[in-house]
Amino acid sequence: MEKDITVRNYRDSDWPIVCxxxxxxxxxxxxxxxxxxxxxAPLQKCHMAEGFFSNRIILAECLESRTVxxxxxxxxxxxxxLYVSPDYFGEGIGQxxxxxxxxxxxxxxxxxxxxxxxxxxxxxxxMGFKPFKRTKGKIHGKRPVNASGLTLRLNx
Numbered sequence: 766m767e768k769d770i771t772v773r774n775y776r777d778s779d780w781p782i783v784c785x786x787x788x789x790x791x792x793x794x795x796x797x798x799x800x801x802x803x804x805x806a807p808l809q810k811c812h813m814a815e816g817f818f819s820n821r822i823i824l825a826e827c828l829e830s831r832t833v834x835x836x837x838x839x840x841x842x843x844x845x846x847l848y849v850s851p852d853y854f855g856e857g858i859g860q861x862x863x864x865x866x867x868x869x870x871x872x873x874x875x876x877x878x879x880x881x882x883x884x885x886x887x888x889x890x891x892m893g894f895k896p897f898k899r900t901k902g903k904i905h906g907k908r909p910v911n912a913s914g915l916t917l918r919l920n921x
Contacts, residue, residue: 791805797881876916879914895918
């Protein structure tokens, strides 16, 4: 339950669990958006090129068990990463992380996601984001893969 979750800042010791959460959820994300699994790259291999540590990173952690259930990364006006462990999908973890970001950055707040990832789009729209623009590009995983992106924006 969301009420049993605290949001805290990333610590260096969190790296293994952040990688595990990303790698498990990223594969589900690619599948939901019908993007080839050739687009997958483990966080350990892509974090530098993706600028992961240039963001403020936060984690959702269970108060009782100290289990990290998800993470987000953001910078002013942009939610750049949001991943929840598949074991905890549907428990409000994504909402909790988004709410924290909303409370700690300016507007407008943009998030870019893979177009076609309906579960993610439903979550963002539930939290008040609206479709803003679509883009086309490549994801550089095992090999470059064409993909479409959807940017959603929160103005209030």
